[in-house]
Structure formats: C-alpha cells, structure tokens
Amino acid sequence: MSDKKPVFKPNKEFAKNAAIKNMCEYHELQDKAMEDYEGYWGDAAKEKIDWIEPFTNVLDESKAPFVKWFDGGKLNVAQQCIDRHLDTRKNKAAIIFEGDRGDVQTITYLDLYKNVNRFANLLKEDFGVKKGDRVVIYMPMIPEAAYAMLACARIGAIHSIVFGGFSAEALRDRIDDAEAKVVITADGAFRKEKPYMLKPVVDAALEGKTPVKKVLVVERNHEDVEWVAGRDYSYNELIKDKSAVCEAEVMDAEDPLFLLYTSGSTGKPKGVQHNSAGYILWAQMTMEWVFDVKENDTYWCTADVGWITGHTYIVYGPLAMGATTVMFEGVITFPDAGRPWAMVENHRINQFYTAPTAIRVLHKMGEEEPAKYDMSSLKVLGTVGEPIDPPAWKWYYEEVGQNKCAIVDTYWQTETGGHIVSPLPGATPIKPACATLPLPGIMAEILDPATGERAEVGETGYMCVTRPWPSQIRGVWGDEERYVKSYFGDVKKDGKPVYFTGDGAVYDEDGYITITGRTDDVINVSGHRMGTAEVEAAIKKHANVAEVAVVGKPHPLKGEGIFAYIVLKADEGVADEVEEVKAINNIIKKEIGNIALCDDMIFAPGLPKTRSGKIMRRILRSIAKGEAITQDISTLEDPSVVAKIETMVKG
Numbered sequence: 001m002s003d004k005k006p007v008f009k010p011n012k013e014f015a016k017n018a019a020i021k022n023m024c025e026y027h028e029l030q031d032k033a034m035e036d037y038e039g040y041w042g043d044a045a046k047e048k049i050d051w052i053e054p055f056t057n058v059l060d061e062s063k064a065p066f067v068k069w070f071d072g073g074k075l076n077v078a079q080q081c082i083d084r085h086l087d088t089r090k091n092k093a094a095i096i097f098e099g100d101r102g103d104v105q106t107i108t109y110l111d112l113y114k115n116v117n118r119f120a121n122l123l124k125e126d127f128g129v130k131k132g133d134r135v136v137i138y139m140p141m142i143p144e145a146a147y148a149m150l151a152c153a154r155i156g157a158i159h160s161i162v163f164g165g166f167s168a169e170a171l172r173d174r175i176d177d178a179e180a181k182v183v184i185t186a187d188g189a190f191r192k193e194k195p196y197m198l199k200p201v202v203d204a205a206l207e208g209k210t211p212v213k214k215v216l217v218v219e220r221n222h223e224d225v226e227w228v229a230g231r232d233y234s235y236n237e238l239i240k241d242k243s244a245v246c247e248a249e250v251m252d253a254e255d256p257l258f259l260l261y262t263s264g265s266t267g268k269p270k271g272v273q274h275n276s277a278g279y280i281l282w283a284q285m286t287m288e289w290v291f292d293v294k295e296n297d298t299y300w301c302t303a304d305v306g307w308i309t310g311h312t313y314i315v316y317g318p319l320a321m322g323a324t325t326v327m328f329e330g331v332i333t334f335p336d337a338g339r340p341w342a343m344v345e346n347h348r349i350n351q352f353y354t355a356p357t358a359i360r361v362l363h364k365m366g367e368e369e370p371a372k373y374d375m376s377s378l379k380v381l382g383t384v385g386e387p388i389d390p391p392a393w394k395w396y397y398e399e400v401g402q403n404k405c406a407i408v409d410t411y412w413q414t415e416t417g418g419h420i421v422s423p424l425p426g427a428t429p430i431k432p433a434c435a436t437l438p439l440p441g442i443m444a445e446i447l448d449p450a451t452g453e454r455a456e457v458g459e460t461g462y463m464c465v466t467r468p469w470p471s472q473i474r475g476v477w478g479d480e481e482r483y484v485k486s487y488f489g490d491v492k493k494d495g496k497p498v499y500f501t502g503d504g505a506v507y508d509e510d511g512y513i514t515i516t517g518r519t520d521d522v523i524n525v526s527g528h529r530m531g532t533a534e535v536e537a538a539i540k541k542h543a544n545v546a547e548v549a550v551v552g553k554p555h556p557l558k559g560e561g562i563f564a565y566i567v568l569k570a571d572e573g574v575a576d577e578v579e580e581v582k583a584i585n586n587i588i589k590k591e592i593g594n595i596a597l598c599d600d601m602i603f604a605p606g607l608p609k610t611r612s613g614k615i616m617r618r619i620l621r622s623i624a625k626g627e628a629i630t631q632d633i634s635t636l637e638d639p640s641v642v643a644k645i646e647t648m649v650k651g
C-alpha cells in the first residue's frame with residue numbers, strides 16, 4: 001500500500017497568519033493534550049465559551065461510555081452564536097442567503113438576534129414549546145431553517161432536523177421516535193426555478209396517530225397547500241407581532257441540544273444525541289482551525305442543514321465564531337456547472353466546503369468552468385463525506401484552488417459532532433486524498449481490531465477514538481443499549497472498549513491517515529449514509545419479494561451506488577421486469593425517498609447463504625463489482641447460486 005503520494009506544503013504567505021501556523025504549534029497542542037487531557041480541554045472551554053456559570057469539573061468518565069463534560073457549567077448555545085457578538089459585530093453579515101433564482105439576502109448579527117428571538121417567542125407563546133420538548137424541522141435551505149434551530153436552542157427545546165429529501169414514511173418514523181410535538185416546515189422551496197414542495201409530505205407523515213400537535217409553515221414559494229385548522233399555522237402571520245427580545249433559557253452543559261437521525265448497519269436509523277457545551281466548543285474550535293476563517297472572510301459550505309455538516313459547519317460553528325456563513329437554496333449545477341464559481345466571484349468566497357460527489361459532478365459537467373470566474377478570493381477548500389478520489393482531488397486543487405489553496409480533507413461523522421482527522425491549512429503538508437492527522441486533542445488512532453494495538457503502516461485497521469472528546473455523541477435517543485453496542489462493542493484497547501467509527505483506515509510511513517471506507521453494512525451514496533437494512537426493509541414491503549440483499553457498488557459520480565439482489569416469491573416469477581423494478585423503486589421512494597433508489601436490481605434465483613441461513617454479502621459485493629470470487633463457497637447451502645448470479649450480473 002506504499003504508492004507514495006506527492007506532498008504539498010502549506011502556502012507560506014497564508015501560513016503567516018493562520019490559526020495554527022506550523023507543525024511545531026500542532027505538536028505543542030497535541031502534546032499538551034496528551035500530558036494533561038483535562039487541563040487542555042478545560043482551558044479551551046474557559047477561553048472559547050461565554051459561560052453563564054463556570055463549570056466545576058472537566059470530564060466525568062465514571063459511567064463510561066456515558067460521559068459528562070464541563071459539569072456544573074451553564075450556558076445557552078444561541079447566546080454563544082449570537083448575543084456575544086452584538087458588541088463588536090452587530091452590523092456584520094451573519095448569514096448571506098442566495099436563493100435558487102439568484103435572490104440574495106444579507107442577515108446581520110443584529111437581524112439574526114431579532115429573528116431568532118421572535119421565532120423563540122412564537123414557539124413559546126403560540127405553540128407552548130418548553131425546555132426539553134422535541135421539535136422536528138423539515139425545511140428547505142432558507143434562513144428560517146437556521147432561525148428555527150437557534151430558536152429551539154434559545155428556549156432549550158431539542159431540535160431534530162429531517163433532510164427535506166426524505167419521504168413521508170421516513171419523516172413519520174423520526175417524528176414518532178423522538179415524540180416530537182411540533183413540526184416546523186415550509187410550503188416548499190424553489191429548485192431549478194420550479195416549486196419543490198415539502199408541506200404535502202408533512203401532511204402525509206402526520207396522518208393517523210401522531211404525537212404532533214402543531215405545525216408551523218414558513219411560506220417561501222407561496223404555492224397552494226392544505227391547511228389543517230387548529231394544527232397548521234403560518235409563520236409569516238404569527239411572527240408579525242412577536243417581540244424581538246427573548247430571554248435565553250439557562251442550560252446545563254450536558255442538556256441536549258439536538259437529535260439527528262442517521263443510518264447504522266442494522267435496524268432503523270438512530271437518533272444521535274448531541275449536548276450543549278461540548279458540541280458547540282468543538283464546532284467553534286474546528287471552524288477556527290480547519291477553515292481558518294478571518295474576521296472579514298466569507299465562508300460557504302454547500303451541505304444541507306438536514307445533515308450533520310449543515311448543523312456544525314453552516315450554522316453552529318460559523319456563528320459561534322462570529323463568521324459570515326453562506327446559505328444556498330439551489331442546486332449547484334443549475335443553471336449550469338459554473339453556478340458555484342459564479343457565487344465564489346459574486347460573494348468573494350474565501351473558504352469553500354463541499355463533498356467529493358459534488359466535485360466529481362462539477363468536474364464532469366464543467367471542467368473548464370472555474371477558469372471563467374475570478375476565483376482569487378479562495379484560500380481554503382474543504383471536502384467531506386466520503387473518500388475523495390485522486391482525479392477529483394487534482395482538479396479541485398489545480399483548477400478550483402489554482403494550485404495555491406490548501407485542501408482540507410475533513411474526516412468525521414454525525415456521531416463525532418465535528419472534524420476529528422483533518423489537515424490544518426497553514427501547518428499540515430497535504431497529500432492528495434488523505435485526511436492526514438488527528439486534530440489536536442482528539443485521540444484518533446487506527447487499531448488492529450484483533451489485538452487493540454496500533455495498526456502497522458500499510459495495514460488496514462479500524463478507525464477509533466481512544467478517549468472521550470467534548471463533541472462526541474452522548475447517546476442514541478431512547479436506547480442506551482444501542483449506543484453502547486453500536487460504538488463501544490467492537491474494539492478494545494488495553495482491555496477497555498474504545499469508540500469505533502465503523503470506518504477502516506490505514507497509516508502511511510509518515511503516520512498520515514487515509515480512510516478506506518465503511519467496514520459495516522452502511523453504504524455511502526453521494527456522501528449520504530444509507531443503511532442496507534433500511535433499503536432491504538423497504539424492498540421487502542413489495543408483496544412479490546421473498547428475499548433481498550443490498551450492497552454498495554463503486555459508482556463513478558456517487559462514490560457508491562445501491563445494488564439490490566432480489567428473490568421473488570416462487571409462484572410470482574418475473575412477469576415484466578421493467579414493471580417490477582418500477583414498483584420496487586416506488587416503494588423505496590415512499591418508504592425512504594429518492595436518495596435511496598437502487599442503481600442496479602437483479603432478480604436472482606436465490607442468495608448465497610451459509611447453512612445456518614446467513615447471507616454472504618461479501619460474495620454479493622464482489623459480484624456487484626465484477627471481481628473474481630476468492631471466498632470459499634463450497635460450504636454454502638447452494639453453491640451453484642453464485643455462478644448463476646454472476647452470469648446474470650455479467651449479462
């Protein structure tokens with residue numbers, strides 16, 4: 001595995017003023033954390049957070065893996081993101097919003113303060129939302145989505161954002177699991193200049209029994225939607241008479257801030273819980289270090305607030321540090337693949353953060369587009385969500401970054417709250433498609449799962465974090481056991497369970513970390529996490545389906561595509577394959593959403609199973625990839641099925 005990657009040194013001019021200027025500074029921080037872990041984090045928390053009351057204890061591991069950070073401390077995350085900036089930044093842009101149709105709105109920190117307070121008052125006064133209540137947010141990328149999040153934080157309600165691409169069923173599952181009493185949505189948004197509707201999905205999700213009492217609808221595209229009397233209310237109407245002053249709820253450091261549902265290898269998506277102080281601390285620190293945002297910079301992350309990247313690096317991180325964050329409603333390839341670069345020119349964007357899948361699409365559709373725009377403002381380019389392939393990296397570095405920007409390949413997950421392995425743009429010599437080194441304070445290590453020892457150079461091991469860190473997941477909502485089992489069951493170091501990410505990774509000769517991908521049954525489709533179990537459960541709802549196994553298959557644009565092997569019930573057979581595929585895809589659309597549609601479906605005569613009935617997914621993965629089968633298949637219940645499926649797939 002020693003195909004040496006070229007090394008790119010940090011830009012010297014840039015490094016002079018960077019938050020972390022060189023590797024000596026990096027190592028000093030890392031050493032301090034190693035020598036005095038609690039001192040390191042305690043100092044950071046004292047320096048970065050505006051506490052209402054100071055904490056009395058840094059880290060409580062007595063009930064590990066359930067941990068507490070900054071016990072006794074009191075704060076309010078909305079105040080950390082807004083109020084504390086008013087003295088020095090009230091007229092600075094907090095959010096620059098660009099709509100699908102090119103409409104631009106600049107929201108200053110003072111505007112944000114007023115809008116969030118009005119929103120908070122509305123939730124309290126009209127909807128009776130109280131501290132600890134769960135509020136589901138199903139919104140397009142409009143500023144009101146950020147106001148809604150911060151309004152919840154201000155009054156101590158726990159938000160749970162559901163990505164706008166999820167179906168009514170998926171939304172219902174998440175609402176029910178969180179027992180949310182309020183849903184905040186919009187009539188719809190604009191997408192490629194056409195209305196894209198959300199409210200009808202909410203209506204469908206709330207049919208029948210539901211814990212939801214009230215729905216707040218932001219009127220964005222002003223299309224006709226149904227209004228259920230006594231349940232649905234217009235934000236645009238209710239907000240008019242609300243006071244712009246709202247006292248912030250005093251929150252404990254460990255009070256929950258939000259839930260975000262994410263896919264695991266088994267069962268339904270789990271509600272990942274993040275709490276207040278630790279999360280906001282690391283969101284802010286990584287924002288400052290990894291993107292190196294300066295006072296007058298404009299930063300743009302293209303994610304959606306429905307994913308963790310949108311939470312930490314569109315809303316909480318940038319606002320906590322007092323930065324200007326861009327929010328974009330549209331599609332990055334509309335009206336053409338020059339859209340993001342036109343936005344870079346127009347807003348003079350300094351840091352740009354996106355996913356490899358977007359880079360591949362922009363590269364393919366508009367290789368020459370960056371050259372048509374003034375990209376000179378760019379300093380740092382970020383990537384996240386999946387391993388980036390070297391050709392995409394090269395284009396990003398050379399054409400988008402004009403050979404002068406640092407590329408930060410940020411590795412992290414919903415559960416880590418913020419980056420855990422990433423280059424620092426002024427310090428770390430970078431290598432293409434390599435997440436490089438753990439951030440200072442994060443004890444991220446690749447371990448050999450069998451021995452718990454550090455993996456040898458070139459040997460793929462398990463990406464773990466061996467000590468708790470402030471922004472780590474605090475629990476799976478309503479399921480303590482699942483939290484322990486999902487993250488602390490697989491790897492032990494010195495006999496103690498450590499946090500395992502679910503990813504494989506490998507060290508190179510410089511100790512740099514390259515992420516190799518998931519080791520479990522999670523597929524990464526266009527940077528979106530998808531559990532094979534969820535997709536299988538959806539397909540099984542089709543009356544003719546007897547058995548199904550879903551695996552990931554490399555896809556040139558999406559990173560991974562979804563490949564489904566389906567066994568139909570004996571007497572049904574495949575009358576009309578095209579119709580059957582359509583019907584199954586419709587079910588997936590209904591149960592999960594378009595993001596889970598299968599790229600390939602094979603109607604197989606059977607599945608490769610062990611004699612005890614376990615489906616051998618590894619074999620199916622190999623077949624999907626067109627690889628030779630190296631596993632021993634002689635012990636299968638019916639070895640002949642492998643050759644039959646192989647022939648079908650090749651055909």
Ligand code: WTA
Nearest residue numbers: 384385386387409410411412413414515529
């Ligand atoms: C993958 C997204 C390689 C990984 C922030 C992880 C990456 C999953 C990278 C989390 C990266 C994220 N290089 N793989 N830089 N960043 N991943 O929870 O498999 O949506 O476990 O969080 O994305 O996805 P999630």
